[in-house]
Amino acid sequence: MMRYSIITPTLCRPTLKRLCDSIDAQTNGDWEHIVVVDVPPPKFNAERQENLDAVQKDARRKFHYIGKPHQNDCGNSARRFAFAQAVGEYIFYIDDDDYFSDDNVLQSLEKVTGDWAIFPVLSRGKRCFHDPPGIHKTGSCMFVSKRVCQPIFPENNDYSADGQVVEALKKNFRYQAFPDMRPLVIYEQANHGEFEIVPEAKRKSRGGLIRYASDGLTIDWNDYN
DSSP states (O other), X not given: OOXXXXXXXEOOOTHHHHHHHHHHTOSOXXXXXXXXXXXXXXXXXXXXXXXXXXSOOOTTEEEEEOOSOOOOOTTHHHHHHHHHHOOSSEEEEOOTTEEESSTTHHHXXXXXXXXXXXXXXXXXXXEEOOSSOOTTTOOGGGEEEETTTOOOOOXXXXXXXXXXXXXXHHHHSOEEEOTXXXXXXXXXXXXXXOXXXXXXXXXXXXXXXXXXXXXXXXXXXGGOO
16 A cells, blocks of 8 residues: 555645655655645636646646635645545645655654654744644644544635644544654745735735734634735
8 A cells, every 4th residue: 555645735836846846855755646726717827837837747646626616615625635536544734835844754754653643843934843733733734644544624614624633533543743853844934825925024014913823834814804
């Protein structure tokens, strides 16, 4: 059985290539990468296509398209679709504006032998790790879980859906924690739902404050003006 199914919902942002390059560089090549383009036709333009074309071709990477408009659900339907296609032993969710910190991330995760595990990430320049894990603490790129144990992402439009998955895992399965492991994923900026990364100064100029959850990754989009 393949070791890892890596799942990425994408808005076809320029950062997708950076993520894919970091996956392609892994010394452990026992993975598949399921990329779900979550951009319905009216919004899919030439620039987004160029960003897809910039990704290095690899037989282990499969692209799928959500072909009809739907309510913005923060990528949850894309994750559910990808999960149904996955065949790996472990599921690893990572968004298109995150990336692996080095070439040995998947090799390091060979230490995971249980049902699921949590590990540190680098969030906005700060090391981030929460034990016990939970909603508003553990983002989707901060854990891996066996496919046979993995709850399906809920059918809602909550940006905290990944935390809901974590809570379900925590309720039903024991987890491994690796607090001393180096950060495995780099999350430079939260830019949920935007095509490009928006600098902090520009965010502030729009008015209102951005609230980050304790994981340092999640912003409550309802509080962003």
